[in-house]
Amino acid sequence: MRLRHLVLTVLLVALAACASTPRQTLYQQFGERAGIEALVEELLVRVLEDPRINEGFAEVDLVNLNDRLVEQICVEVGGPCTYTGKTMAESHATLAVTEADFNALVEDLVDAMDARGIPRRAQNRLLVRLAPMHRDIVSP
Template sequence: MALRPKLLTALALAALLAACATSPPRAGLYAQFGGQAGVEALVEEFLVRLLEDERINAQFADTDLVNLNDRLVEQFCVELGGPCTYTGRDMAQSHAGLGITEADFNALVEDLVEAMEARGIPRSAQNRLLARLAPMHADIVSP
């Protein structure tokens, strides 16, 4: 009798494992962006576009670009569900007193979308990242 529950448990486990093996894996958002290497490449592409964008590049003239790069990699990694920790200041602190306008914000988003397109990131994955970043708008744009 003691063998019967163990046999049933083993059969249930085998059935569960078989079901998992036949189900197509669903790539996480972090994986869709190429993991750590993909996030780093995206941030590099994004920063190049920001610095070339005459609409907003003056906003970054006195910025520590190495620090900005590192914090963006962390932030994107966290937002994508990756194994990272964001160590930067919150968005309200980071952007306080900078006078960022709606037009500035929209230009930055356009640059990010162009960087994601250039990296070949699927549109659905792009939209998921943008949806996660969108709530930061209120802390970035000056009233």
């Protein structure tokens, strides 16, 4: 009887702990603003080291790109940010981005998220939100 009581007590304590632990928002899972800034820095380092796509970033204003990516990711993960950049169609209209270029950048983003310890489920939630931009980024 005591063992049964002990097991029930442990189960109730475990359930109470689960119930009282608030779920993190997607913004929190990305580490809020500081975490997003670190992610974008990690991403840009990877992009600039990626021989598949780094040439396409040779003439890019990296400070501006960094700031716009932080804003964009912050918005996409539900953070208290405002995106102030051009639309994806406007900013990519003359760049002739290929499907391979796009996929390389996504791979670099996933690798950066892995390196930053962002949970896979949170990564997937961001990628789902970014996916519709494909049509405005990749040249027909």
